[in-house]
Amino acid sequence: MSSVLGTVRAADSGADAGDDPEARWSWAAGARRRPVIHAAARRTLGRRRRAGRLVQALCVLCAAIGLAPLVALVYYTAERGLGGLSIGFLTHAPVPVGIPGGGISTAIVGSAEIVGLALVMAIPVGLMAALFLHERRGHLAGAIRFGADLLTGVPSIVIGIFAYALVVRPLHHFSDLAAAFALAVLMLPIMIRADEEAMRTVATDLWEAGVALGARRSRVARSVVLRGALPGLVTGNLLAVSRGVGETAPLLFTVAAPSFAMTLLIYTEGTEPFPAAQQTAWSTALLLLLFVLVLSGVARLVAWHLTRRAR
Amino acid sequence: MVGPEVERPLVTGDGRTLGPAGAGGAGAAPAARSASAPTPASVALEAAARAPAHLDPEAGPAVTLENVRVSFGDHVAVRNVTLALPARQVTALVGPSGCGKTTVLRAINRLHDHTGGRVEGSIRLGDIDVCAPDTDPELLRARIGMVFQRPNPFPTMSILDNVTSGLRFNGIRNRALLREAAESALRHAALWDIVKDRLHQTALRLSGGQQQRLCIARALAIEPDVLLMDEPCSALDPVATAKIEDLITHLAAEVTIVLVTHNMFQAARVSDNAAVFLLDEDRVGELVEVGPTVEIFHSPRNERTKQYVTGHVG
Amino acid sequence: MTARTSAASAVSVKEALRRRHARRGGRGYAAARWAAAGLFLAVLLGLVVSIAIDSSQALAHSGIGFLWSGTWNPTANDYGAGILVVGTIVTTFVAMVIVVPVGLGMAAFLSELAPRWLAGSLSTAIELLAAVPSIVVGLWALLVLSPLFANYLEPFLKAVPGLEWFFHGPAYGPSILLASVVLAVMTLPTVVALSRTALSGVALADREAAMALGATHWQVVREVVFPGARSGIAAALTLAVGRALGESIAVAMVVGNSPAIPHSLLSTGATLGSAIVNQFAEAAPGIGTSSIIALAAVLLVLTLAVNAGGQALLRAMRPGRPGRAAGAG
Numbered sequence: 001m002s003s004v005l006g007t008v009r010a011a012d013s014g015a016d017a018g019d020d021p022e023a024r025w026s027w028a029a030g031a032r033r034r035p036v037i038h039a040a041a042r043r044t045l046g047r048r049r050r051a052g053r054l055v056q057a058l059c060v061l062c063a064a065i066g067l068a069p070l071v072a073l074v075y076y077t078a079e080r081g082l083g084g085l086s087i088g089f090l091t092h093a094p095v096p097v098g099i100p101g102g103g104i105s106t107a108i109v110g111s112a113e114i115v116g117l118a119l120v121m122a123i124p125v126g127l128m129a130a131l132f133l134h135e136r137r138g139h140l141a142g143a144i145r146f147g148a149d150l151l152t153g154v155p156s157i158v159i160g161i162f163a164y165a166l167v168v169r170p171l172h173h174f175s176d177l178a179a180a181f182a183l184a185v186l187m188l189p190i191m192i193r194a195d196e197e198a199m200r201t202v203a204t205d206l207w208e209a210g211v212a213l214g215a216r217r218s219r220v221a222r223s224v225v226l227r228g229a230l231p232g233l234v235t236g237n238l239l240a241v242s243r244g245v246g247e248t249a250p251l252l253f254t255v256a257a258p259s260f261a262m263t264l265l266i267y268t269e270g271t272e273p274f275p276a277a278q279q280t281a282w283s284t285a286l287l288l289l290l291f292v293l294v295l296s297g298v299a300r301l302v303a304w305h306l307t308r309r310a311r
Numbered sequence: 312m313v314g315p316e317v318e319r320p321l322v323t324g325d326g327r328t329l330g331p332a333g334a335g336g337a338g339a340a341p342a343a344r345s346a347s348a349p350t351p352a353s354v355a356l357e358a359a360a361r362a363p364a365h366l367d368p369e370a371g372p373a374v375t376l377e378n379v380r381v382s383f384g385d386h387v388a389v390r391n392v393t394l395a396l397p398a399r400q401v402t403a404l405v406g407p408s409g410c411g412k413t414t415v416l417r418a419i420n421r422l423h424d425h426t427g428g429r430v431e432g433s434i435r436l437g438d439i440d441v442c443a444p445d446t447d448p449e450l451l452r453a454r455i456g457m458v459f460q461r462p463n464p465f466p467t468m469s470i471l472d473n474v475t476s477g478l479r480f481n482g483i484r485n486r487a488l489l490r491e492a493a494e495s496a497l498r499h500a501a502l503w504d505i506v507k508d509r510l511h512q513t514a515l516r517l518s519g520g521q522q523q524r525l526c527i528a529r530a531l532a533i534e535p536d537v538l539l540m541d542e543p544c545s546a547l548d549p550v551a552t553a554k555i556e557d558l559i560t561h562l563a564a565e566v567t568i569v570l571v572t573h574n575m576f577q578a579a580r581v582s583d584n585a586a587v588f589l590l591d592e593d594r595v596g597e598l599v600e601v602g603p604t605v606e607i608f609h610s611p612r613n614e615r616t617k618q619y620v621t622g623h624v625g
Numbered sequence: 626m627t628a629r630t631s632a633a634s635a636v637s638v639k640e641a642l643r644r645r646h647a648r649r650g651g652r653g654y655a656a657a658r659w660a661a662a663g664l665f666l667a668v669l670l671g672l673v674v675s676i677a678i679d680s681s682q683a684l685a686h687s688g689i690g691f692l693w694s695g696t697w698n699p700t701a702n703d704y705g706a707g708i709l710v711v712g713t714i715v716t717t718f719v720a721m722v723i724v725v726p727v728g729l730g731m732a733a734f735l736s737e738l739a740p741r742w743l744a745g746s747l748s749t750a751i752e753l754l755a756a757v758p759s760i761v762v763g764l765w766a767l768l769v770l771s772p773l774f775a776n777y778l779e780p781f782l783k784a785v786p787g788l789e790w791f792f793h794g795p796a797y798g799p800s801i802l803l804a805s806v807v808l809a810v811m812t813l814p815t816v817v818a819l820s821r822t823a824l825s826g827v828a829l830a831d832r833e834a835a836m837a838l839g840a841t842h843w844q845v846v847r848e849v850v851f852p853g854a855r856s857g858i859a860a861a862l863t864l865a866v867g868r869a870l871g872e873s874i875a876v877a878m879v880v881g882n883s884p885a886i887p888h889s890l891l892s893t894g895a896t897l898g899s900a901i902v903n904q905f906a907e908a909a910p911g912i913g914t915s916s917i918i919a920l921a922a923v924l925l926v927l928t929l930a931v932n933a934g935g936q937a938l939l940r941a942m943r944p945g946r947p948g949r950a951a952g953a954g
Contacts, residue, residue: 025495027565033492034534037481041453041839044482048449052843059738062730063747066817069810070754076769077761128661135658144662146936147669153864153932154925155871157901158676161921165675185668192665246758248874249898253905263760270764271878278768285761296756300749420837453839463830467852477838480848526834533838 074289081286084279094259097274104284110176110260115245117180118187123237125184126191133192134199144192151189159185160250167254174256182250190240198232231303238299242292262288351620352608355579359605371437373398373537373567374419379432381414381423388414388428389596394586396537401559401568403578403604406588406619411596412571415588416539419569420455421448436536453481456530456538456566461546462522464514464529471510473525477533492532500528501558520551527558537567544577556581575620579608587616673925680919686912691919706897706923708884713896713927715887716801716876717869720808724865727809728816729858735817736824737846748821755814763875766807771798771879779891796891799881804896807875812865819864823857823942824850857942863935871928873898897924 023029088103095102133141163182168174226233248263255261258268262284270281372395380390389411396402404412417423418430421441434441441451456477464473472479474493483489493510497503502524506517514525523543530538540559544552559568559581572578578585585608586601600613611617684691687705694705731751735744775798782792782802792802827850835845851858873896881893882903895903897920908914 024491025498027499029491030495030534033488036488037478037483037533038450038453040483041450041481045447045449045841048482048841048844052841055843055846056738059730059734062727063734063739065727066731066813067747067750069813070750070757072769073754073757073762073765076765080768125661125664128657129665132658132662140662144665147666149936150929150933151669151672153867153871153928153935154672155873155898155928157871157873157898158921158925158928159672161679161901161905161918162672162675165679165918166671185672188665188668242756246756246760248758248760249902252874252902263758266760266764267874267878270760270767281764282768285764288758289761292756292758293753296753422833422836425833425836449839449841451839452837455837457834457837459830459834461830463828463834465831465834465849465852467849467855476835476848480835480838480840480844529834529838 077282077286077289080279081282081284084283085286089283097277104259104262104265104280106259107262107265107284108287110255111245111262114176114179114183114251114255114261115241117176118183118244119241121180121184122187122191122240126188126195126237126240127233129188129192130195130199133196145196148189148192151185152193155249156186156247157249157252160253163250164253174254176255176260178254179251179261182254183244183247186247186250187240187244190243191237194236194240195229195233198229198236201232202228235299235303238295238302242295242299245295246288246292349576350608351575351579352605354576355605355608358580371398372396373437374569375433375435376415376419377433377435379415379418379430379434381411381418381428381430383426383428387595389588389598391597392432394598394601396567396569397584398567399563399565400583401563401570401581402584402586403582404569404571404586404588405575405578406573406596406599407590408573409596410588410590412573412588413541414596415598416541416569416571419537419539420452420457422457424448453477453533454536456533456535458523458526458530458538458540458543460542462519462526464517464522464525466513466515468514469511470506470514470517470525473514474528474532477529481533492534493528496528496532499531499562500524501554501561502528518551520547520554523547523551523555524558527555527562531562531566535566537569538562540568540570542571542573544572544574552577575608579604587611587613587619589615589619676918676922676925680915680922682915683912683919687916691916692923706920708886709895709897709900709920710923711886712801712880712884712894713870713898713924715894716804716808716880716896717866719801719805719890720812720869721862721866723805723809724812724816725862728813728861728865729820731813731817732820732824733846733851735821737842737850748818751814751817754810755818759811759872759875762807762810763878766803766810766875767799767878770806771803774798774800774803783891791890794889794892799879799893800891801880801887801894802890804876804880804894804899805890807879808869808872811872811875812869815865815868816861819861819939820854820858823854823861826857826942827853856938860935860938860942863931863938867928867932867935870931871898871924873902877902897921897927 086103088101090103090108091105092101092103093106094104129144133144160182162185163178167178167181171178246263248267251261251264252267255264258264266281266284266288269277269284272278272281374396376392376394376396379392379394381388392411392415394415404415406412414423414428417426418428419434419436419441421430423430430442432442436451436454439451439454440446464470465476468476471493474496475483475489478489478492483492494503494507497506502521505521506525509516514522517525523546527538527543544555547555556577559570562568563583570578570582582604584602585604587599587607588596589599591597599619600607600611600616602612607616608620611620687694691705693707693710731747735747739747775796779792779796779798779800779802782788783796785792831849831853832845835849840848876896877899880895880899882895882899883893884895884900885892887894901917901920901924905914905917908917
């Protein structure tokens with residue numbers, strides 16, 4: 001213990017000189033600094049506070065600017081798209097330019113088919129892969145996780161080209177299948193990561209308890225992990241779907257005709273100089289926007305509701 | 312330096328004594344050699360015997376609290392606090408967890424402005440009315456240093472920048488002044504020799520005890536009138552704790568220190584005065600008794616204080 | 626057989642049965658898991674391999690100079706990605722110039738200034754912005770923003786003294802500037818959400834330490850909160866750049882698609898993504914298509930590199946405070 005206190009005292013060597021009022025680091029010198037510090041504090045307080053108020057105002061401005069695009073998007077899409085919406089719009093097929101009437105029924109149906117097919121491909125693979133990641137450690141799992149993160153960053157147009165090369169070219173024609181494949185590839189990494197995150201929140205001891213009791217690994221997985229992770233799974237998959245539904249670039253190289261997909265239709269009609277075409281584009285965009293926003297809202301509600309019930 | 316250089320035996324948190332018993336000093340207290348386990352009372356007696364009290368009759372109390380009550384929304388956290396903190400002494404706020412000691416401490420430098428706590432009553436720092444709406448909290452806090460429960464050096468700043476941060480926040484730019492103040496603060500915190508060659512390194516490489524001493528230096532650098540310490544040793548091991556307690560007794564000669572601790576032995580070792588906080592029947596914290604440490608532990612006037620002080624040992 | 630050995634053998638029989646059940650019941654399910662994992666990896670590899678193969682023809686034809694060659698002349702079979710890379714970088718850069726202050730300012734507002742109810746609803750609003758399909762943003766930019774830019778903003782910018790180097794030349798709407806604004810709108814949610822998380826994650830203890838020294842609120846934010854959120858903000862910005870680089874359809878609608886080095890922010894230009902969108906359908910089969918796919922390859926490499934960096938930064942975000950090390954001393 002003499003070593004303990006001795007160390008303190010040695011490090012303290014200045015403290016002895018602390019009593020010498022002439023020493024630079026004496027208490028007396030500190031006492032002389034005190035009024036200097038208080039004066040500086042008082043003198044600068046006004047400036048410091050004003051700077052804070054200015055930054056505060058700037059931040060409020062930034063928040064308003066940040067909110068503006070969403071407001072403008074929703075407003076203009078609604079304002080310009082609403083006029084073209086009607087039952088006929090939803091139920092009639094497109095008609096050639098110049099002829100009144102017509103709608104986008106083929107596009108709605110086509111989009112639904114493509115997305116549906118993509119989900120059939122992506123959801124099971126995503127779930128199984130996520131279970132794989134959840135249960136195994138090791139290099140392979142790490143590689144898959146890393147790969148999924150990378151794949152989420154791949155531009156959708158590159159995925160479209162991949163689908164073109166893999167499906168369209170060998171079959172020599174565009175198809176819903178190719179488009180669905182592209183969307184599935186797009187959604188898959190998002191689903192894998194979201195599913196794995198959802199499973200991670202399920203208590204691991206719940207799972208281990210199930211296995212220890214002798215239950216089959218598959219049954220344990222299905223009943224315990226999946227049920228517990230259900231809110232997260234639903235939310236994650238809904239959000240992935242919302243992303244897939246809104247994509248256009250992958251469809252450019254895979255879909256047979258623009259009239260078979262809503263997003264592509266918006267692109268072709270919107271870039272036409274004719275007001276009628278642009279009107280179609282706006283109305284389709286409004287439908288799409290509503291659908292996507294509702295989907296996001298539902299996903300959020302589902303998550304909130306199910307986590308509440310789980311408690 | 313006030314008081315003789317005493318080789319005090321190390322008393323650990325549970326009252327055991329390590330090292331040479333009764334070495335040096337005038338009249339080692341018999342309690343150190345007694346067969347029974349040390350009590351806070353005996354420790355307090357012993358500590359008081361070793362270090363003569365630094366009474367300064369002319370100096371008024373550094374901080375006075377009168378009828379202070381702190382509430383959060385409808386819930387009252389602590390009330391009935393009337394207390395004078397004498398200048399250049401260590402006053403310990405003791406009591407079990409949850410009795411409002413930390414709440415009172417934070418009221419002194421108006422940290423409750425940010426926690427949503429409402430402070431009623433009167434708190435004065437010298438002749439500054441702390442709670443008055445026209446008192447600038449920033450200027451007030453520049454006169455008060457605070458050390459927190461877990462060491463919290465700024466993680467993105469070097470050691471030197473950490474120590475000088477308070478000065479720089481308050482508008483001091485003079486490099487010479489900053490350097491001088493930093494060296495002074497680090498020496499007073501018994502850290503200078505350890506860090507003087509790595510002032511520009513990150514503070515996170517230091518051990519826990521060293522980081523806490525860095526935080527003490529950071530607080531000292533602004534030359535505060537009062538140093539508030541909120542259980543500064545609770546995250547540290549016994550060796551680091553001993554160093555900081557030693558530091559506190561050194562610093563008390565020049566700085567008024569208010570120490571919140573739930574460890575009665577620490578209070579007995581280190582403080583000159585003690586204020587006991589307990590929960591009343593409504594589970595609201597209140598100040599029960601205050602006085603010189605030796606009296607509080609040895610001969611408390613209040614029955615509840617006596618129960619708390621003795622009950623801790625039994 | 627004694628009671629002990631019979632009990633032991635009973636246990637061992639049960640053990641054997643359990644193991645057999647585990648193997649059998651698990652086998653089909655395990656196969657599914659492995660199949661899915663393998664399928665995913667196959668898709669990932671297939672993507673890279675297919676793009677590489679398809680672009681090899683163009684690279685063989687034009688050589689490595691393809692990457693920076695400035696000409697894009699389909700009729701002369703002369704392809705070079707250089708201009709497009711420049712266009713991509715310029716639009717992304719200008720988008721960042723817009724998004725960084727606005728995004729960080731908004732993140733600071735949400736994290737430090739706004740009352741909880743407001744912060745919550747604004748955050749939700751920003752997340753909804755992220756959900757808006759890029760084609761809708763593109764349509765809005767083309768039909769609403771572009772005329773506004775042409776009639777009001779661009780003449781205004783041209784008239785501001787001192788900025789002529791940035792803003793001059795004919796301006797009819799579609800421009801690098803408009804494309805950059807579109808990219809800014811699309812990357813804003815990423816920046817705001819991640820930065821806000823980073824800012825809120827700075828420990829209360831650090832903030833209080835600064836406050837206790839006499840710092841004003843803004844000083845706390847500037848000296849403690851923002852530095853503490855450095856890595857998270859870096860991750861946010863990197864991921865935003867990655868997103869901006871890859872955005873194609875919305876940019877294609879408003880950038881004007883003239884593969885030439887832009888001499889002003891108001892001139893039209895082209896990016897890698899927009900060129901792919903616009904040229905793929907009419908590309909001459911063989912070298913032409915391969916060149917377009919080579920553009921996709923360049924884009925892929927670029928975005929993969931940036932995103933890998935962003936993900937690494939995201940993982941490096943410090944989870945807890947190392948200050949807890951209560952070692953000896």
